[in-house]
Structures are given as C-alpha cells and as structure tokens.
Amino acid sequence: MAGEKPSLEESTGTRDVPIQALGEDSMTWRSAFTPRVILNLFFLGIANASATGIVIFLSILLNQYQATFGPSTISGWTPIAHLTVATCLFPLSGRWSDLIGRRYFFIAANVFAVIGNIICAKADSFNMMIAGSAVSGVSTACNQLAQAAMQELVPNQFKPYVLSILSVTTIPIQFAPLIAGSFVSDYSISWRGCWWVMTAINGSVLVGIVALYFPPDRTTVQEEGTLSQRSLKYEVIHFDWIGFVVLAGSLTSMLIGLQWGGTSYPWSSGHVLGPLITGIVALIGFCIYEAVVRPEIPLVSMKLLGHVRSFVMPTIVVGVSAMCYYSLNILWPLMIASLWTSNARTQSYFQMVAPVANIIGGTLYGPIAKKLKFYKYQMVVGVLIQGAFTAALAASDSGSRVMSSAFVAVASFFLVFIQLNAMLCISTSLPTTLLGSAFGLAGTFRYFIGSVASAIYISVLNNELKDNLQDDVTSAALGAGLPASSLEQLFGAIHAGNPAVMAQVPGINTSIEVAVASAAKTAYADSFKTVFLVSIAFCNSGNHVEIRKSHAFNHDHADAERYDGYFEKVVFREKRLLNTASTLHWALAIEALQDFSARQNQEDESVDQGEEQARLEEEVD
Structure with a gap:
C-alpha cells in the first residue's frame, strides 16, 4: 500500500534472517552460560585449536624433518597429505554430523588425532610422517566443525561472545612456533616433543567430549526442513x-x-x-x-546453496581472505629466515607476530562487534585493511623487520574480524540442521582455495628467485673477486644453506661471502615483492564480493523500519567505497613498484659503474 514502509525482507530482496531476529534475546548470561555449556565450549574450542596446531607443526618443522630423515623429493607432501584428506572429508563430516549428531564425530576425530600424532612422533622416515599426517587429516575435517557446534549451544545474542571464546581457546596453540623452537634448541627430544604435546592435548579433549558433550539426539534432515527419526541403515544406503x-x-x-x-x-x-x-x-x-x-540424502544440500547472501557469499569472502592469509603463512617464515636471521629461537619470536595479533583480535571481537553492529561494514573494512597491509609487505627488505612485523600484525588482526564475522553470518542466518553442512563446505572451500593460493605463491616465488638470484648474486660475486669458474659451486652452496659447504667453494673469502649474502637478501626481497603484489588481485576480489553481501546481516532487527528506500540511498556510497578500496590497493602496489624500479635503477647503475671500472683497469694493464 502506498505510504507504507517496506519490510526488511522486501527492502533487501532476501529472506535471510537478521542477527537478532531469531528470538531468545531475553535469556540472561547465567541461563545461557551454565557450567556444562562453559565446559563444552572449552573442550570444543581446544578441539578446533588442535586442528590448527597440527597444521602448524607439519609446516614450520619441515626443515627439521629433512635434517632428521635426509633430503627427499616427497618431503613436501608432509603438510599436503593432511590438507588433502581434510579438504576431501570436510563436506562428508559436515553433512553426516547434521544427519546423526556431532558427538560421535568429535569422539572419532580425537581418536584419529591421537593415532596420527603418535605416528608422527615415532616417525623414522618421510613415508611414516606422511602417513601420520594423512591420519590426522581425518581429525581436522571433524574437529573444525567445533566452530558450528559451539554456536549451537547459545542463543544468537551471545554468539559474538562465543566466537571470542573460540579465539581465546586457541591461545596455547598460537605459541606453537615458540614451543617448536624451544624443543629443537633446548631438548634432546627435538621436534618429536611437539607431537607428544599434541597427543596429550587431543587425549584430554577426547576425555572431555566423552564425559560432557551430549548434543540433541540423532536426527535426519529432510529437505522440507523438518526433523524425523530414521534408521542408520536407511541413511547409509540412501546417502549420496x-x-x-x-x-x-x-x-x-x-x-x-x-x-x-x-x-x-x-x-x-x-x-x-x-x-x-x-x-x-x-x-x-x-x-x-x-x-x-x-539424491534422497545429498552430500551438498541444494537448500543450503539457495542461501546465496547468508552462506555462499560469506564462504567466498572467507576463501578469498584465506588466500591473503596463506601469503602470510607461507612467505612470512621464509622472509624471516632469508632476510633477517638464521637463529631458530629468534625466528620463532618473529613468527609469533601473527599469532599474537590473532589472539588480540579474536579476544576483542565479541564486545567490539556487538557494540559497533553494522557487521557487513565491519567485514568490508576488514577486507580493505587486511589487503592493504598485506600488499604493503611488498616494500620489505633486509632492514625492514620492524615495519614488516607491524604490517603482518595489522593484517592478521583484521583477518580474524573477517573470519569471525563470516562465521557469525552463517550461524545466525541458517537453520541448525544445516550448520554442519555449511561449515563443512566452507572448510572445504577455504582449504582448497588456500591450496590454490599456495601453489600460485610458491610458483611465483620460485620463478622470481631463479632469475633474481642468478642476476644479483652473479654480479656481486664476480665484482667481489670470485672466479667465474666457481659460480656453479657457489649457487649449490646457496641452495644447500650450509656454511660449511659455502666455505669449500673455490676462491671464496670473507669479503665475497658478505657480498654474496647481501645480494641474496636483495634477490629474496625483490622476489617477495612480486608475490605480495600478486595478492592484491585476491584482496580486491574480496572487496567486490563483500560489498555485495546481504544488507539483512548489517543491522539488528529493531532497525528494520529504517530500510525505507535503503538501496537507493547506499548504492552510490558503496560503489564509491569499492572504488576507494581498489584505488588504495593499487596505489600501494604502484608505490611498491616505484620503489622496486628505483632500487633496480640503482643496482643497474652500480653494475654499470663496476663494468666501467673493470674496463678502465684492463686498459691500464
């Protein structure tokens, strides 16, 4: 009727439910967070954190595994086997946890985790290490469903605080780099101690889940959205x-x-x-x-995919932000080792920058997000800032350890806001019977897109290093007096990373080693620069998707009457925001490229001067 204000559903063009439209807001803290709920939140949070810890120890200790087992062409499959198994099982574990309940999935997950951790702790070859990695991948596919299970335990109004609790329970795991560095440097048990710690953690979670976690009885999801009891045999036979x-x-x-x-x-x-x-x-x-x-019981519910703005778009945002995350996760440890220090303990201190920022961001998320509201715009700003500071790492060099650490901290802080806001959007907009499938598919997409990002980043880095090391190190070594016939042995020593091998290069001396080390750092810095500039494309994709997310998630239910003509009022503003985000990212990229160009010009002038000096010396002779 003319003059009437449209409803929230009509004005947004979506049937998604806003964050506080599902009722239950009259519950108090005492009634929502009973002792049993608190203990369940704790053990489920530790289960989720343990999955992260396993991935960390599989990745950051790879050099230690190579030192123990020897160089191997299959060493790279140590973390990859874990991620592959987890990626494939995420949708299966998510869907079946919806069908038969989550309790037995968490019990099985931590049994697999204990077995996989013991295999890794006792490994005497890369084959055994990869086997343990694959077994623990089963646990990761199930344990990360704790993100959904924790939010099922409380009403909507408390879910932002539950997400903060989820982050707080990861605090012990965030110290994994320090734990690994301490075991390797100070104890004879070396890296194996990390896996015995993970065995103890997953064993404790197993006991807690068995004793305390009793979600609703087994139910089967029907496509009409109702719940009914069916036999397990029927579900197994008719599953997709x-x-x-x-x-x-x-x-x-x-x-x-x-x-x-x-x-x-x-x-x-x-x-x-x-x-x-x-x-x-x-x-x-x-x-x-x-x-x-x-299929009668599908692996992927078509009803779930129908929630475009409350599931599909948040999942894409999580995946895109994960691509930026992997640029930090993969490149940051390499930057520390190649540009700033070779000491294992010092490296572990720098590696703690991102985990500490994650802890702070996750802990502060609940009260800040609840106070600010406008959850969609929190995600837009988070994607913008994370992308900007990730791209700004392109300016890193051998003297920028403080600046680069600050950039990593800021990017990691806002990454948490993006991830937790997306999880909140999914958990408050979907029925409980679809949460397992939703988080399972989101996990599959995040891990898969992370593997794509890893492949891209590693490929770009290797290609850039091949060219930059050849150019920079060759000119520096020859300029410092190394015979041209020793270049092949020199590059072999650089790749080996062993000072003893470097000392055996014919014609090498201290001054040449210093020149070569400086040139290698420059080559690494230039190679990292290119990779971080590549990440700009992913960050801009995240901005485009996020700005088109549902407006229903952006406000509380009480704000519904303010939606009169909402789209007409914000279309221009959001386009302007999108253009601003893209402009800022590309401005940073251009600035980094200008810096790169200036540095290249300086190096070219230095090389030209060296060649001119050598020519003059030859003429004098």
Whole structure:
C-alpha cells in the first residue's frame, strides 16, 4: 500500500534472517552460560585449536624433518597429505554430523588425532610422517566443525561472545612456533616433543567430549526442513556416496596438479595438466549430477546453496581472505629466515607476530562487534585493511623487520574480524540442521582455495628467485673477486644453506661471502615483492564480493523500519567505497613498484659503474 514502509525482507530482496531476529534475546548470561555449556565450549574450542596446531607443526618443522630423515623429493607432501584428506572429508563430516549428531564425530576425530600424532612422533622416515599426517587429516575435517557446534549451544545474542571464546581457546596453540623452537634448541627430544604435546592435548579433549558433550539426539534432515527419526541403515544406503567419491576425487586430482605445478614438474607438463583438467571436469560433473539426479540424502544440500547472501557469499569472502592469509603463512617464515636471521629461537619470536595479533583480535571481537553492529561494514573494512597491509609487505627488505612485523600484525588482526564475522553470518542466518553442512563446505572451500593460493605463491616465488638470484648474486660475486669458474659451486652452496659447504667453494673469502649474502637478501626481497603484489588481485576480489553481501546481516532487527528506500540511498556510497578500496590497493602496489624500479635503477647503475671500472683497469694493464 502506498505510504507504507517496506519490510526488511522486501527492502533487501532476501529472506535471510537478521542477527537478532531469531528470538531468545531475553535469556540472561547465567541461563545461557551454565557450567556444562562453559565446559563444552572449552573442550570444543581446544578441539578446533588442535586442528590448527597440527597444521602448524607439519609446516614450520619441515626443515627439521629433512635434517632428521635426509633430503627427499616427497618431503613436501608432509603438510599436503593432511590438507588433502581434510579438504576431501570436510563436506562428508559436515553433512553426516547434521544427519546423526556431532558427538560421535568429535569422539572419532580425537581418536584419529591421537593415532596420527603418535605416528608422527615415532616417525623414522618421510613415508611414516606422511602417513601420520594423512591420519590426522581425518581429525581436522571433524574437529573444525567445533566452530558450528559451539554456536549451537547459545542463543544468537551471545554468539559474538562465543566466537571470542573460540579465539581465546586457541591461545596455547598460537605459541606453537615458540614451543617448536624451544624443543629443537633446548631438548634432546627435538621436534618429536611437539607431537607428544599434541597427543596429550587431543587425549584430554577426547576425555572431555566423552564425559560432557551430549548434543540433541540423532536426527535426519529432510529437505522440507523438518526433523524425523530414521534408521542408520536407511541413511547409509540412501546417502549420496557417488557424489562424495566424485567430489573427493576431483579435489584430490586438482590438489595434486597444483602441488606438482612449478615445483616437481613444469606447469605445461602432462603430469600437471592431466590431474588439473581431470579434476576440473570431474568437479563440473559433480555439480551437474547433484542438480539433475538430486539424491534422497545429498552430500551438498541444494537448500543450503539457495542461501546465496547468508552462506555462499560469506564462504567466498572467507576463501578469498584465506588466500591473503596463506601469503602470510607461507612467505612470512621464509622472509624471516632469508632476510633477517638464521637463529631458530629468534625466528620463532618473529613468527609469533601473527599469532599474537590473532589472539588480540579474536579476544576483542565479541564486545567490539556487538557494540559497533553494522557487521557487513565491519567485514568490508576488514577486507580493505587486511589487503592493504598485506600488499604493503611488498616494500620489505633486509632492514625492514620492524615495519614488516607491524604490517603482518595489522593484517592478521583484521583477518580474524573477517573470519569471525563470516562465521557469525552463517550461524545466525541458517537453520541448525544445516550448520554442519555449511561449515563443512566452507572448510572445504577455504582449504582448497588456500591450496590454490599456495601453489600460485610458491610458483611465483620460485620463478622470481631463479632469475633474481642468478642476476644479483652473479654480479656481486664476480665484482667481489670470485672466479667465474666457481659460480656453479657457489649457487649449490646457496641452495644447500650450509656454511660449511659455502666455505669449500673455490676462491671464496670473507669479503665475497658478505657480498654474496647481501645480494641474496636483495634477490629474496625483490622476489617477495612480486608475490605480495600478486595478492592484491585476491584482496580486491574480496572487496567486490563483500560489498555485495546481504544488507539483512548489517543491522539488528529493531532497525528494520529504517530500510525505507535503503538501496537507493547506499548504492552510490558503496560503489564509491569499492572504488576507494581498489584505488588504495593499487596505489600501494604502484608505490611498491616505484620503489622496486628505483632500487633496480640503482643496482643497474652500480653494475654499470663496476663494468666501467673493470674496463678502465684492463686498459691500464
């Protein structure tokens, strides 16, 4: 009727439910956070944190594994096996936890975690290490469903605080770099001590879950949204096993191709293109199969995919922000070791920058987000700032350890806000019966897109290093007096990273070693610069997706009457914000490129001066 204000649903064009529209807001803290709920939150939070700890120890200790087992062409599969298994099992664990309840999934997850941790602790070869990594990957696929299970325990009004509790429970795991550095430097048990610590953590979680965690009885999800009891046999027979096999196979095939590309084989090789093309075709076939056949108990609920603004878009934002996260997770330890220090303990201190920022951001998230409201714009600002400071790391060099650490801290702080806001959007906008599937699919997408980002970053870094090391180190070494015939041995020593091997290079002396070390740092800095500039594309993608997210999630239910003509009022403002975000990112990129160009010009002038000096000396002789 003319003159009437449209409802929130009509003005936003979506049926998503705003954050406080689901009732239960009259509950008090005392009634919501009973002793049993608090203990459940604690053990579920530790279960989620343990999954992160396993990934950290598989990644940051890779050099120690190589020192123990010796160099191996399969060493890179130590973390990759874990991520591949977790990525493939995320949708299965999420869907089945919706079907039969989450209690037994968490029990099984921590049994697998204990077994996998013991295998890693007792490993005597990379084959055994990879086996333990794969077994623990099963636990990660289930334990990270704690993000959904924790939010099921409280009403909507307290969910931002539960997400802060989730972050607080990760505090012990965030000290993993220091724990690893201490074990390696100070104790004879070395890196194996890290895995015995993880065994104790998962064993404790197992006991707590068995004793305290009793979610609602087993229910089966029907597509109409109702709940009814069915036999386990019926569910097993009618579950979409064909879809699971096709999806798992496609993801595994693509992950293998991505990990081989640019490292084990060239990107144009059949070893890379074959798995990639096979995986893409299989994934397309999976989508067609799910849409046409529609199994009675599907792996991916079509109803879930219908929640575009409350599930699909937040999941994409999480994945895109994860691509920026992986640029830090992969490159930051390499930057520390190659630009600033080779001491294991000092490296662990620098590696703590991101975890400490994550702790602070996650702890402050609940009260800050609840006070500010406007959750969508919190995510927009978070994506903008995270992308800007990640791209700004392109200005890093051998003398920028303080500046670079500050950039990593800011990017990590806002990464937490992005991730937790996206989780809050999903958990408050979807029915409880779809939460497991939602978080399972979100986890699959996050891990898969992270693997894509890892492959891209590593490939770009390796290609840049190959050229930059060749150019910078060659000119520096020859300029310092190294015979040209010793260059091959010099590069072999650089790749070995062993001072003893460097000392055996013919014609080497202290002054040449200093010149070579300085040139190598410059080559690494220039290579890192290129990789961080690549991350700008991902960050801008996150801004475009996030600014188009549902407006329903942006306000409390009491604000519904303010939506009259809302779209007309904000379209121009949001376009301007998007342009500002993109402009800032590209301005930083241009600034970094200008700095890079200036440095290259200085190096070229230095090389020209060296060549001119050598020519003059030859003429004098």
